[in-house]
Amino acid sequence: MLNLLYPPKCIFCGRRLEPGNKTGTCPECANTLPFCRKYIRCRRCGKPIADSADGLCEGCSVRRNYAKGITSAFVYIDNAKSAVIALKKEYNALYAKTLSLYVAEMIKYDFGGVEFDFVVSAPPRKKNHREEIFDHAACLAREVALRIGIPFKNNVLYQTEKLRKQSELHPDERLLNVKGKFAVRRPDTVRGKTILVIDDVYTTGATLEECAAELLKAGAYRVYAAAAATTVKQNR
Ligand SMILES: [Zn+2]
Ligand SMILES: [Zn+2]
16 A cells, blocks of 8 residues: 555655665665755754854844744755755655655754644745645645644745745845745734744745744744755855
């Protein structure tokens, strides 16, 4: 039965997997994937950095930070990048299931002592009525929540108006693009809670920080965030 849900292919390279493989990852990829843990990382957001004196990345040293901590499983390059792109494009639970394994590991690694009340996802981008929204961040968040044993709450955050696509904007424009455009549906559900926000890619942090800002404004106690992958630079 499990084999029907898990076609025996590595989500990172497409190699056939040995029967019984439960990680969705071939041994080769398991050893060579660009895990964030292998790098010197920003002490606040986990983005890989050159060995700098204060231990902060470019973004964290200039931006106002709302999330108490941010972490990502992979650097957004090579096979990890293609798997995250596939997560966004394909309605295939295998990507979310496999990526969530590594996100959950990183959450335990970086936020081991934190007791989360629940997990939420960054809101999907509002689209035209005709376009169907595939909420890949929610898919990933649901799987991460299962793995760390914390409830997932859907639709906690929503987008109040249309945004321009973050990936098409200059880093400076991204903060403005999302500023004030998210909201919490029911503030009573977040009041006093410690919340973990999940998104697919962490780039400038504009989206995750705005999610954290809104949750805090609605009364959340603390907000942490995690992504499947992080870019090394602020803009790519
Ligand atoms: Zn592989
Ligand atoms: Zn940082």
